[in-house]
Amino acid sequence: MAAAPLSPMVGSGADTKRASPISAVLVTNGDVDHVAGLLTLREKQAFTLYGTEGVLGIIADNPVYSVLDPACVTRVPVLKGQAFVPVPGLDVEIFPVPGKVPLYLESDAVDIGAEGDMTVGVRLTAHGRTAYYIPGCAFVPEHLAKRVSGGDVLLFDGTVFEDDEMARAGVGAKTGRRMGHMPINGDGGSLHAFDGLGIKDRVYIHINNTNPILVTGSPERGIIEAAGWRVAHDGMEIWP
Amino acid sequence: MAAAPLSPMVGSGADTKRASPISAVLVTNGDVDHVAGLLTLREKQAFTLYGTEGVLGIIADNPVYSVLDPACVTRVPVLKGQAFVPVPGLDVEIFPVPGKVPLYLESDAVDIGAEGDMTVGVRLTAHGRTAYYIPGCAFVPEHLAKRVSGGDVLLFDGTVFEDDEMARAGVGAKTGRRMGHMPINGDGGSLHAFDGLGIKDRVYIHINNTNPILVTGSPERGIIEAAGWRVAHDGMEIWP
Numbered sequence: 200m201a202a203a204p205l206s207p208m209v210g211s212g213a214d215t216k217r218a219s220p221i222s223a224v225l226v227t228n229g230d231v232d233h234v235a236g237l238l239t240l241r242e243k244q245a246f247t248l249y250g251t252e253g254v255l256g257i258i259a260d261n262p263v264y265s266v267l268d269p270a271c272v273t274r275v276p277v278l279k280g281q282a283f284v285p286v287p288g289l290d291v292e293i294f295p296v297p298g299k300v301p302l303y304l305e306s307d308a309v310d311i312g313a314e315g316d317m318t319v320g321v322r323l324t325a326h327g328r329t330a331y332y333i334p335g336c337a338f339v340p341e342h343l344a345k346r347v348s349g350g351d352v353l354l355f356d357g358t359v360f361e362d363d364e365m366a367r368a369g370v371g372a373k374t375g376r377r378m379g380h381m382p383i384n385g386d387g388g389s390l391h392a393f394d395g396l397g398i399k400d401r402v403y404i405h406i407n408n409t410n411p412i413l414v415t416g417s418p419e420r421g422i423i424e425a426a427g428w429r430v431a432h433d434g435m436e437i438w439p
Numbered sequence: 440m441a442a443a444p445l446s447p448m449v450g451s452g453a454d455t456k457r458a459s460p461i462s463a464v465l466v467t468n469g470d471v472d473h474v475a476g477l478l479t480l481r482e483k484q485a486f487t488l489y490g491t492e493g494v495l496g497i498i499a500d501n502p503v504y505s506v507l508d509p510a511c512v513t514r515v516p517v518l519k520g521q522a523f524v525p526v527p528g529l530d531v532e533i534f535p536v537p538g539k540v541p542l543y544l545e546s547d548a549v550d551i552g553a554e555g556d557m558t559v560g561v562r563l564t565a566h567g568r569t570a571y572y573i574p575g576c577a578f579v580p581e582h583l584a585k586r587v588s589g590g591d592v593l594l595f596d597g598t599v600f601e602d603d604e605m606a607r608a609g610v611g612a613k614t615g616r617r618m619g620h621m622p623i624n625g626d627g628g629s630l631h632a633f634d635g636l637g638i639k640d641r642v643y644i645h646i647n648n649t650n651p652i653l654v655t656g657s658p659e660r661g662i663i664e665a666a667g668w669r670v671a672h673d674g675m676e677i678w679p
Contacts (some may be wrong), residue, residue, distance in 0.1 A: 231506050235478045238471050242542070261501040265543035266471050302482075303505035371483060409631060 211242040214320035219244060219395035226250040227293070227319045228335055229257035234286025247286060249353075251293065252276045252382035257301065279319065290324040294346060297337035299379040311379055313336040318379065322346075326350075330437055332352060336346040337379045338379045339392045348396040355393075357430070360384050360410050360419050368409045380405075383412070385424065390426050404431045440638040459484060463525035466490040467496035467533070467559045468575055468592065469541040472645075472659075481506035490518045491556035495543065499519060519559065530564040534586060537577035539619040547559055550620055552577040558619065562586075570594060577619050579632045588636040590678045595633075597643025597670070600650045600659050601671065602625050608649045620645075623652070630666050644671045 211367055216394070224231055240246065248267065250258070255276050258264045277283055282292040298318020299311050302311070315367045320333040320343070330352035338341075347353055358380035365371040382388050393401060403412060403423065412430055413418040420430065440552065464486055466473055472543055474497070488507065490498070495516055498504045499568040522532040537560020539551050560573035560583075570592035576583075587593055598620035605611040615622045622628050623643070633641060643652060643663065652670055660670065 231478050231481055231503060234503070235475070236477045238478075241471055257502075262497075262505070262543060263474070263501045303502060354512045382480060 205294060223249065225246045225285065225321065226254050227290065227318060227321060228298070229254045229304070231301070231303070237264065237267060242266060243245055243271055245271040247285060249277050250271055251319060254314035257304070265296045266372045288325055288347060292322045293424050294322065296320045296335070296343060297340060298335050299337065301420040311376065326438070328438060333394070335379055336381055337376065338381050338387060339389070342430055343394065344396060347393065350398050351382055352396045352402065353393060353399045354402050354404045354431065355389060355435070356380050357389070357406045357410065357412065359382060360412055364409050365407070370409060390423065390428070400437070402437065403428055406430065418437070448676045455595065461486055463487045463489065465525065465531065466494050466498070467561060468538070469494045469544070470556060471543070474498060475648065477504060477507060481531050481675060483508060483511055485511040488512055489517050489523070491559060493556035497544070520557070528565055532562045533559040534562065536560045536573055536575070536583060537580060538575050539577065551616065554614055567677070568678060575619055578615065578621050578627060578631070580605070582634065584636060587633065587638060590638050592632060592640045592642065593638045594642050594644045594677070595629060596645045597623060597629070597650065597652065599647055600652055604649050605647070610649060630663065631666070640677070641668045642671050642677065643668055646670065
């Protein structure tokens, strides 16, 4: 996730004509879908890169990320529970969620649902409103339900609708849970995991291309909408 | 660069429903604009990855590329001067061109114009016709001019029109030559470096966004067209 600045970017040696308006990036996970985009932000673009020590360690272990010139990009480790202000007016805090290590670092014994610093959620507070961003979550423990209670917006892991939909579609052997993603539907799904917690707006993000909620008018879209969820889309504004 | 298969892809455990038609990829350089796209070809897509030992070594040094599952993606080192057939009917050979190491591996003393296995050109022969693909080249030594003589198509490094255009545009301090890319115009430029060699079609590729040849109708576009060059574009067919 990335934050646009509230003031013009002032970079040391930055390419201000071709630079993006992004002044801060927070990576919550070391998987390729979270870190590959950093390569697109290369060269001479000034921003601050925030992440857990674990995720920044993964990035440091890949020399290709040296294209993020240290003269322009400062890497700042953030600790769970210690709020920080990446851009004026935006208060951010990370917290652990059940996940797993990135796919490309998996060993034979993968601890699905481990809470460490490889998979985290984010609290974002601005103008007195709070959003929670949780793109990967293996299940919802009580401490997580309690944490997001009363939030204005919950952006939550909508990878698969059914746990076994990838196998059923013939595109892979893994279940959602094996990938560290709880399904939307079925026992222990996310569909009703946040009911009654006073969350004003619930939005599915991180949606796999096998997930039928992507199809407007599908029965599954109807099911999630009836349960109070929306489907995220490019350009969506969460605080209209 | 990537090659489409002439026969249906048969992958071991490959995801045939979501896979691309790409069955072979040859990387000619370890810079991010050459290797970042491999991450997009991840997961359970079967293809063969060809490259020099140097470039494949760079990829091996970055754990993030483990997303290219060894069960699906075979990495095959290729040697200069030893032709290979990545897909039936396509004969390919790599050859050294003056270049440099990737930006993110630069040390204090960068040997611009070094010929090693970090920057190579490619000969592609199919249906009796031959194309040369050279996306990065610091200058044109005699052996290179001789090699591409009589080719049907030359796809050549068109990064910058003027050596100092990035500084003049205010987007960077480096010259084209410092980046290992000879300019099109001026002394020692590529514009006339291949004149009189009997090459039927000359096409600029790898064009930086400061290069005015990208603008239809620009004086610089007129200059290269008058000299017998074309500008590559997405979807271009080189053998109509």
